[in-house]
Amino acid sequence: MNGINHIQDEIIEEFSMLEGDLDMSVEYLIEMGKKLPHLDESLKVEDNIVKGCQSKVWLVADFKDHKVHFVADSNTMITKGLVSMLMRVFSGQPASDILNCDLYFIEKIGMNRFIGTQRSNGFAAMIKQMRLYALAFLSKEKAENKETS
């Protein structure tokens, strides 16, 4: 959990330097989006689309060494920025931490101001989807441990 909280604190610190200016915050999000690793076109399929987002978001997850690794992309730059923030917080973290952590950075950086009510549903859908992946991996791991024990 410390890993996740440490990253959340970093993001809060970065946004605090923007002093709540919407214009600068949006540009910062776009810069973060630009740094998001490229998602292979073959993964941009219907099955990987996060339902509930206004813009298209593709999300793929993998489980290695008890940790969940995400790759994602979007067709809009701002959403890419939002996705990239979630990737920073969640990707490479233990599944149980992803499930149980308190995502306090969202409120602290005043996320709703940038994304509005309608879009925040999409953002919530992304978080939900990431947690569902974590839950699925965790259940699978538990089942496998049971079989081997």
Next chain:
Amino acid sequence: MGNLHTTGTKQALDVETIRSQFPILHQQVNSRPLIYFDNAASNQKPELVIKALEHYYHCDHANIHRGVHTLAERATTAYEETRKITADFINAPEAEEVIFTKGTTEGINLVASAYGRAFLQEGDEVLISNMEHHSNIVPWQLLCEEKGLILKVLPLKDNGEIKWEVLDQLLTPKTKMVSLVHASNTLGTINPIKNVIRQAHDLGALVMIDGAQAAAHLEIDVQDLDCDFYAFSSHKMYGPTGVGVLYGKRRLLEKMKPYQGGGEMIKEVSFEGTTFSDIPHKFEAGTPNIADVVAFKQAIEFIEGIGKSSIAAHEDQLLKQATEQWSKIPGFRAVGTAQQKVAVLSFVMEGIHHFDLGVMLDAKGIAVRTGHHCTQPLMECYGIEGTVRASFSAYNTEEEVDIMSGHLKDITNKLRS
């Protein structure tokens, strides 16, 4: 109203005086002066409209039509006064032909339901166009499904005009209803409805016009047009939300069944049977939106005080300026370049999602609309997901268009770097 000054022979708008009447415009949004270019969705309200609402609740409110006391009389008079003024605004022969609704959507639904259900038969055809708002598609689709009617769709040309050359093939003796938008909310295209109405009538079809985008910009004379039904909304013409107008010809309204049952719309009710009020009350069941209807009168007077042609000339100038300036930005493509347009400029920017542009313009204090604008079949027709749409009203200025031009250039550069 003092909103006009004369420059040579041409009357130009005194935009500063107009702006001073709109309290909402004088604010900062995201630390910058608000530039409101989302007028096609809903435009802003002058002080007179806001004051009328306040005055009504402060002084005159009561339920209308059956009260014998003074306030009921005042409220009824004010409500019916708006009906008369609305009738004059569209040159309706009689005030009784004006029905107050919630908005354009309800007007179209009312006709589809109260006329369509009663008088259209299996196999009859309803003709619409590919540029219609969902509110002029879905009510007809529902009706077609229920009654076994056939929905025909007029196709579009690349510039956003209807392919009128196919009208003869699609408008046939089987067509019983034509429902067409006067001016497109997405493309701005003004349709030559008078010709269509004449041709439809020659074949015995009725014509319903969706005037939501036209009412604040174009002269509407329902007698000259000879349309059978014409619907529009108050909130797109400086008036309150929640009020719409449906004009219908008396002989049609009289033979139509009520749309909803309840108070106000009845003559006598008994368990053996109920008789209905005369028009327009037959179609206004329940307590209507009295306050907003009363204040709507001020919106009409605001428009007439300036003059629709002066407003349209000003908006056309802004449209021309915006089209010229934004066309110079690499990757800009206007969606809808018809000869005759209302002041709506929809566009796409190559390689940039409309959503990003909308959010980034908002961060600069500029309100535009992004997305499919409730015209998904139109988006599909042009193979796009959505557009950015800027739309202009009487209070917008050339300076505002200049400011948006500058930001559009900067934003596209940033997103492409």
